[in-house]
Amino acid sequence: MSWPRSPESALTEPSVSSIAHIETSDLERLFQERHVVRQGLHQRHIQMIGLAGTVGSGLFLNSGQALAMGGPLGAFLGYTLMGLAASSVVLVIGEMGTLVPLSGGPVRYSELFLDPAVSFANGWNQVCSYLVTIPAEIVAASILVEFWSSVSSAIWITVFGILILVTALLFIRIYGEIEFVFAMLKIFLILGVNIMALVITCGGGPSGQSIGFRYWKNPGPFVQYFGIEGSLGRFLGFWSTLNYATFAYAGVQNITLAGAETRSPRRAIPKATKRVLIRILIFYVLSIFMIGLVIPSNDPYLLHLTGTASQSPFVLAARRAGIPDIPSIINAAILASAWSAGNSFMLFGSRILFGMAIQGHAPAIFARLNRFKVPYAAIAFFGAFMCLGYMVVSETATTVFSWLQAVVGVSTLIDWIVICVVYLRFYYSCKKQGIDRHKELPWAAPFQPFSTWASLVLLLLVLFTGGFSTFIHGHWNTETFLSAYINIPIFLVLYFGYKWWKKTRIIALVKIPIVGLIQFSLSQETSDYEPRRKRKFEKVNFLWA
Template sequence: MGSSSLEIQQQDDPKTQGHDIDEEKNFDIALGHEMSVQKPDFAVGEGITSFEEVGEMRQGLHQRHIQMIALAGTIGTGLFLGSGSALVNGGPLGAFLSYTIVGMGVSGVCLAVGELGALVPLSGGMVRYAEIFFDPALSFADGWNQIYGTVVGLPAEMVAASVLVSFWIEVNNAIWISVFGSLVMITSLLFVRVYGELEFGFAILKIALIIIVNITALVITCGGGPSGDPIGFRYWKSPGVFAVEYMGYTNNLGKFMGFWATMVSACFAYSSIQGFANPAAETRSPRRSIPMAAKRIFIRIISFYAISIFMTTLVVPSTDPHLLQESGTASQSPFVIASQLAGIKVLPSVINTLLICSAWSAGNSFMLSSSRTLYGMARRGFAPKHFMRLNRFSIPYVAVAFIGVFIALGYMTLDNTASTVFTWMQSLVAVSALVDWIVVLITYLRFYYGCKAQGISRQELPWASPLQPYLSWTALSFFLVVIITNGFEVFLNGHWSTETFISSYFGIAFVVVLYFGYKVIKRSKIVSLQDMPIREFIEIANANPEDPPKPKKGWRKLNILWE
C-alpha cells in the first residue's frame, strides 16, 4: 500500500446517553486511497493513550479486570455440569483427552484474537476484524452467529443455576430462572466497571472452587476421606479408561465414538472463551492487557480445565447413576457427586454455592460479549441502529435488553423433556462456538498473509503471537473435522434423530445462508491482501503509545493472576 498521512480529525465529546450515535460524525481516517472495506472508527483524544472507539463507551475495565475475565470469566456449567455427560460418554480418559485437545485448539484461537485485538481494539471483536481483514459478509454472518449462540447459551446458564438451587430446595425452576435472569440484566445495565468488579470477584471464587475441588479429589484419592479408603486409579481400571459402550457399540469403535462424542461437551465448556477482546474499546491499555490475557489462556486451560477433569475422573466412576439424571433436569455436577461419594457432608453445599456463582458469572460474560458484538454490528450497519443507543452509564442498553429477552427460552426446560432441551442447547452453543473459532482462524490467516504480501515484519505489530501460522492451520483443520462430524450418531443405522441433526448442523447452514445472502444483496468482495489497512493501524498504534506498566511493589511481586 502507498504511504498515507493519518489525518485523525478531532471532535467534541459526543453525549450519546439514550440516543443514537450519528455515523456521519465518526472520526475519519484518511488513508489516501480507496479501500475495499469501510473505514474504521477511531478517535485519539488528548490524554488518551490507547484507541478509543467513537461512541464514548467508557474505559471502565482495568488490566486486572480483563486478566481475570480472560482467566476465569467463561468457566461455568460447561466444566462443572457438562463434564458429567463427557465422563459418561467417553470414560475418564476420553473426557480428559477431549477437554485437553479442544483446549489446545482454543489456545490457538485466543492467541490469534489477542494479536488482532492488540492491533485493532474495537468493540465487537471478531465482527470488526472479519470485516477489515476478510469480507464484510463474513463479519455479518459471524456476528449474527455469535448472537444466536448467546441467546441459546445464556438461558442454558440460567437453567443450570436453577437446577443447582434444587440441590437444597425443590421449587418451580421458573422462579430461579427469573431471579438469575434479572440479576444478569441488572448487572449488565450498570457501569461496565460494576461488571468488571463483579466478574473480578466471581473469578476469584471460581479459582478458589477449582483449588478446593482438586485438593479434595487428591485427598480422597489418597485415602484421606472419611472412609479412609485409597482410590488411586480404581475407576480408570473398572469400568475402564473409555466408556464400556456407546449407542450399543461395545467394541473399540464404540469406545472411539464415545470419546469423539465428548468433543461437543468440551466445545460447549470453552464457548466464548475468546470473548475477552470484545470489550476492547472499554479496556484501558488494550495493547498490553489483551495480549497478556491471550498468553495466559494456555495456562488457564491446563490449570483449570485439564487438571480439574483429570482429578474428577479419579473420584467419580463413569457409570455412577447420578451423573445423568432423567428427572427433567440437566446433568448433576460430578464435582458435587465426588464429595457425596466420599461422605463429606458440608463440602457439597459449599461447592454447589460456588457453582451457582459460576453459572451467574458465565451468564454475565455471555451478556457482555454479545451486547458489545451487537453494538459493534450496529455501528457497521449489520444490525439496526437502535442497538447503538447508550444509557446514562454508557451501556448499549437496547442491545442488552434484546439479548435478555431470550432468557425466557430457559422456561422450555420446565416440563419432562428438560434434559433433552438442555442437551439441544448445549449442542447449538457448541456448534456456534466452533463456527466462530473457524472464522477467527480464517480471518487471522488472511491477516497473516496480508502482512507478508505487504512486506510487514511481525516485529512491527504491537504484539505477535507465537508459532504462527502453524498453530492456526492446525487448529483450523481440527475444528473443521469436529464441526463436520459432531452429529455423526444420527448417521448410524437405526439412530436417526431429526432434533439431533438440526441441533448439530443448523449453525453451519445458518452462517452459510447469511454469508452468501449478504454477498448477493450487498455485493461485498473479499478484501485483497494488498488492500488490508494493516500499515495504517500500525502507524496509529505507534503514534499513540500506551503508558508503561507500573513496577510491582511489595506483595504485588507475588501476584501471578492479573499483574
C-alpha cells in the first residue's frame, strides 16, 4: 500500500505503544487519517446526508413514472421491497463503519475484508458515476429555474456549479450545517405534500370530492406492462418499479463515506444507522403510497417529462383537486433538493477519490488537503467534470448526456452488491476467528446474516433483469440494453485487470485483521469520546437526530 508524501497529506508515524496489538503496519496508517482530516461532522449531519441529503429531483419528479408502469400497489410494493434491501445495506455499512471509520467508507472495506482488486474496481465505478450525477443534478436545478425564468440554462449551470464548489472547499462542518438545513427543508416538503395528498383523498380539497381508494379500483392496483395480459403483465409492471426505487434510494448507503471526518463515530454512526428503516418508510414508501391514492396510473401527464414541478405527481394531484399556487412552492423546494443532492454527491465522490488515493488506487495528488483539511484536488477534479452539464445546451449533446446518466445509474446496484459480499466476508471471518460480534465489536447490526443474504439475492436479480423490457418481442432498444448491462463488464474488466496487474488475492477469512481493528478501535475510544448532551424534545426528534 503506497501513501502520498506531499506536505498536505503527510501522515504522522505511529508510536510503538499504539501498534503493539496491530497485526499489520498498514492498519495503523489507515487510522492515521483521523489525525489528518478534521472531525467536523456530527451524528445529525451524517444521517441527514445519508438519507435526506441524497433526495434530489428523482423522488418528487420521477416517482410518477413508477406509478404509471406498475400501478399504485405495484409501485408501493416495489418501493417497500427495495426499501428493505436498502435498509439492510445501510445496517451492515453501519457495523463496518463504526469499527473502521475511514474516508471512502464502503470502497475501503473491500480492501480490508475481501480483495484490493474489488476496492479498485468499485471505487472507480463509483467515481465515474459521480462524475456524471453531479452535473446531472446541476442540470436539473437549472431546468427547475426555467419554470420561472427564460434565461439560458448555461448561466444557471455556472451559478450552481460555483456554489457547490465553494461549499465543498470550506470546513466540513460548514458543509454539514448547510446540508442539515437543506435536509430539513426536504423533510418538511415530503411531510407537507403527503398531508396535502391525505386531505385531497379525504375530500378536503376545493372540489370537496372524496377519492379514497377509487384509483386502486379503476384503473386498478396494477398495470398490464406493455399491454401483456394476465398475471405476467401485472408482475412485470411491479418488477419494473424496482429500478425506479433503486435510483430513488441511491446514496443512502453513504453515511460512512466521510467516516474519518465524523466526530465520535462509535456513537454517531450506529445512532444514524438504526433509524434508517423508519425514515425510509416515512419519506419514500409513504410518499409513493399517497401518490397512488391521489392520481390514477393512466394519467397521461405522468409520463410527460418536463424537468420542472409540472411533471410532479403531487402537482398533478393538486391541479386535479383545484388547489392553486402549488407548482411554484414545490418547484422551489425541488430546486433546493437538486442543489443539495449536488452537494452530497460532491462529498461522496471526493471522499471516495481521496480514500483511493490514500490506498494507492488513484494518483497521490488527490490526497492533498487545503487549509480547511478537505481534499481540494479531488474536489477540483469533480468540479472540472461539471462542464458536462453544458451539454444540455445542444440538442444532440443532451441525448448523449441522458445516455451517460442511464449507464452510470446501474452503479448503485453494483455498489450495494459489493457491500453485501464484503460484509458476508466480514461476518464469516468473525465466526471463523471466534469473535462474538455483539460483545466485541463497537456495534453489531441486527438480523445478520439473513437480511444480507436476502438483499444480495434480490439485488442480483434486479441487476441481471434490469433490461428485461428489451427482451420482450417487438421492444428491443439498444440504448436501454447497454445502459442496463454495460456497467457489469466495465466492473469485471477493472477487477480482473487490477488483479492481473497487481497479483492480488482474496484475503483468507483467518487473515482478515478483525482482532487488530477491534484493539485499535478501543484505543481510539477515549480520544473520540464526545460528552452526550441532553436536548429538548429528544424523544420526538427521530426525524432529525
